[in-house]
Amino acid sequence: SPCGHIQHMDRYYVSSAPPKWRVIDSTTNMAVYDSAQDGQDRPLIFETWDAADEARDNLNNEKYEA
Secondary structure (H helix, E strand, O other): OOOOOHHHHOOOOEEEEOOOEEEEEOOOEEEEOOOOOOOOEEEEEOOHHHHHHHHHHHHHHHHOOO
16 A cells, blocks of 8 residues: 555545555545445445555545536
């Protein structure tokens, strides 16, 4: 995984909470929650850094599409 300071350049970054990885919103320093249809939103938690990094990339790219 890249250095921590590189991850903080975008709004969203990846943080470890062993043995899981979370995507964090740098504006709130809180984990990003899913948008569960049943109203039971939960933090996005991934089993690998690669999966979390892909989600982070997707979230950071969304701001440019809006």
